[in-house]
Amino acid sequence: MNSIIALSLFGIANLFLGFLNNRKILLPATLAFVLVALGLNLADWNQEYLWFNNMLRTNNLSVNFASVILVATFLVVAVSRGFGDDEEHTHPAEYYAIMLFSVVGAIMMVTFENLIMLFVGLEILSVSMYILTGTDKRNLRSNEAALKYFLMGAFATGILLFGIALIYGATGSFNIHGIEALVLTAAGGSAPALLYIGIVMVIIGLLFKVSAAPFHFWTPDVYEGAPAIFTAFMSTVVKTAGFAALFRLLGGAFTGVYGTWIYILYFLTMLTLIIGNITAVYQQSFKRMLAYSSISHAGYLMLTATAKVAHTQSSILFYSLAYSVATISAFAVLMVVAETKESNAEKTNENFDIFNGLAKNNPLLAFVLTVSMLSLAGIPLTAGFWGKFFIFSDAFQRGIVVPLVVAVLMSAVGIYYYFKAIISAYFKEGDVPAIELKPIYKITLIVTTLLTIVLGIAPDLVKSIF
Amino acid sequence: MQFWYFLTALTLLSALMVVLSKNPIHSVLYLVFTFFCISGHYVLLNAQFLMAVNIIVYAGAIMVLFLFVIMMLDLRRNMPDSKSNLTKLAGAILGGTLLVILVAVMRKTQFPQFSQMGGKFDTQTGMVENLGQVLFRDYLLPFELVSILFFVAMVGAVMLGKREAGERNF
């Protein structure tokens, strides 16, 4: 809770730090702000509070989700390197400030107790994301992506708001525990039909934000058009926040009418897995492949988010953490390679062949890329393997066979396209000059890689906390 | 009650005209009219403050933004209709299905009659004093955080709207 207020103030402070005309202090200041917020967030550990007239609830679940979000933010900020030295076209103070504000929205979506808070949090997060998508103003793709994301996102938010209004009409309450009680009593058959429509609309609104099929059409274009650093931010923070909100609604407020939404969600899970994985196979662009892979990971997470039992929360958290860390290091490698090629005045694209011959002169970068790809594919001894393992064993215990079989088959398909990057880096001929990495960049890459491996060897280190 | 039906028919008609009229300026004017009709509904619900807000903010300020956006498009270039018939058909089916579902749900829902509520009905709910009490006491935190939302929107808009050297003006 205190982290929300602190981050709001830090965001404003960050914006005004930009007036000092010293780009060097922005990066450490932002890192310090995120760390302070993480500390404030952890201070709520093992305490159950309701804040401001039942607007927010902090408990261990919310602290965990917020911590994953803050850790992902910290890593993304660390690999941003102050957004380069282009004084004229980049505005690092604004970017960092908007990133901090969007984390405010994300934490609101994690801790909300009242649906109004969910809506305001979602809006803060989404508006920040629309802006960050369009920050590369000289790039037409970025402009197009921002406009597309904005139009579709505004529509999805409208559907979510309509759903909230209908739920309020049916139950007379915005409070999710109030709704839960009313839904449970009404589930005997007297539930007003408005409630079902409202629930479906709220779920649609949130599924859009986590880019589940069939609401995923914006994802590849937006991920490709946005600057890579913001794509990394979007595919980790927004996804975690969206799934936290979805899990809290499905596992709490809407459990009473489990039967109405569960089959829809099973179907959408399978659709998401199939579309995400199969389409990713055909991608030439590494960024677009990561976009489709993020769709497919949304599918795996949905498999667990639909469980109405509370103990699956640790699986979601573990998976989100593993996925976030691996995605950030993959984007970090992509950014630094693309930048080097660009500064050498080579014609660059963000296709797989950008990594051709990476291992020859840059063994560290190639290794980081390999570990992150292995983790995303779910190969043993990486965090991603245990993430998938926990999710599949949860699904097996609940006895949902068909979605589970689809998920296992699709994760086998996933191995193919993740290995394309590794093969480019190690076995293809190409020329990537030795890249000089800044110390903070190097440290971050080593930390993410070590985290992935350590979690892959001893998952219980983190899983027991969640 | 007759007045309610009249107002609703007018609202629906003008909302349809927003979508159907070819000229974007006409669409905006129909949208303004729709907002006025919705304000009429607020009056019927005894929420005069919301009526005034709806006219000031939506029919006034938001419409100015809409007009600016339309003026930033190049209207002289007559764009051919880019939607294929298949898209239109799919849209019509989707929208129509949603409409049918919503109408069916509304018909199925039993709204409590005034006599059933035991005279507990509060006619003053929509008044500005009650709104203020709810907004500034119960919903204090969302209210303050909305200012962060406005702040982000403001910073983002001025940052993206500022023209820079070397920027493409397509």
Add this chain to the structure above:
Amino acid sequence: MVSDFGYILLFIITAVTFCAVALGGAFMLRPNRPNIEKLSTYESGEAPDGNASVRFNIRFYIIALLFVLFDVELVFLFPWATVFGNKILIEETDGVWGWFALSEMFIFIGILTLGLAYAWVKGYLDWARPVVKNSNYQSKIPASAYEKINQKY
């Protein structure tokens, strides 16, 4: 006895009749002899050139957006004004309510003002000024010659 809404209805009816009578009367009385010059759009005496649907600069949009944001902020002030001085609430809370409500609104307005201050300091509100060109032309006639002429006449 007319109700409160009745008064509003009366106002609307009066406004409509007033316009209708004025315009209708003028329509009846005036001579009707149009020609091309009379029918053309009046632009301060200039001959109209092209039509009005030209593309506007995005700068106008920023101003309009700031206007909308502060418009919405002002709308929040009205319900606040009704509860800020609420006697019952102040007595119930022993005077704390007034300070509470005041600081609530000050935080809200303060954050938005910071946003405006940011845009202002960054110069995003400045209108693009025409660039003054300094020419390097060296005249053969010295400046004092001009001054002499000025003093002479």
